Amino acid sequence: MRWWPRPGFLLRSLLLALVWWIISQGQANSWWWGLPAVLLVAWITPVLPSSQPWRWRLLPFLRILPRFLLLSARGGWEVARLALSPHQALNSRLIDYTWSCLPPGPAQLFMASLINLIPGTLTLRFLPDQDCLHVHLLHFQPSTLNQLLRLEVDVADLYGVPVSPAVRSRL
Numbered sequence: 194m195r196w197w198p199r200p201g202f203l204l205r206s207l208l209l210a211l212v213w214w215i216i217s218q219g220q221a222n223s224w225w226w227g228l229p230a231v232l233l234v235a236w237i238t239p240v241l242p243s244s245q246p247w248r249w250r251l252l253p254f255l256r257i258l259p260r261f262l263l264l265s266a267r268g269g270w271e272v273a274r275l276a277l278s279p280h281q282a283l284n285s286r287l288i289d290y291t292w293s294c295l296p297p298g299p300a301q302l303f304m305a306s307l308i309n310l311i312p313g314t315l316t317l318r319f320l321p322d323q324d325c326l327h328v329h330l331l332h333f334q335p336s337t338l339n340q341l342l343r344l345e346v347d348v349a350d351l352y353g354v355p356v357s358p359a360v361r362s363r364l
Contacts (some may be wrong), residue, residue: 205235253350260347261307264340268312271332275313286333287317289325290341293360297321300352304345339364 209231217223275281295301298321305316305326313331320326330337343364349356 202235205238206231209235248353249351250353253347257347257351260343261310264311264344268314272312275332283331284333286330288328288330288333288338290328290338291325293342293345293363294349294356295345295352295354300348300354301326303352304348307344307348308341 210228213223213227213231217227275283292301295304301321302319305319308314308316308326308328315329316326317329318327328341342360346356346361346364348354
């Protein structure tokens, strides 16, 4: 193993330092532990195992963006409505969402992350080697599973993963 910094170390360090500066809002005292973290990540990144290559496709990205924004707005509205209506009973649930078409890897990880960005939903456990995703829902509705399947198909299209007609027919 080489102990001298790997190629691109300086560029990675500068980019990570910029990200740190943005996150820390430029506070000088945050560099005491931010600088060692930036240097460690810049040094170790090239030796981490790389994941399988992936590319997003433009048309599916343009389709998934408004759908995701709509899901987020709907989820935000639902959370606000529940917060302002204390007499309304919550229907929170933990569900195991079984993957229908996404193979283990970046596409599953991306969908698990998208779920976290929708208000009222939280990915509790991402198990890349198993066939399911544990999700907490603040207010379960019958259409929730269909919305998750729609999101999975959108992510599959985004990553260029083939989706069987049987899965598409369930939408």
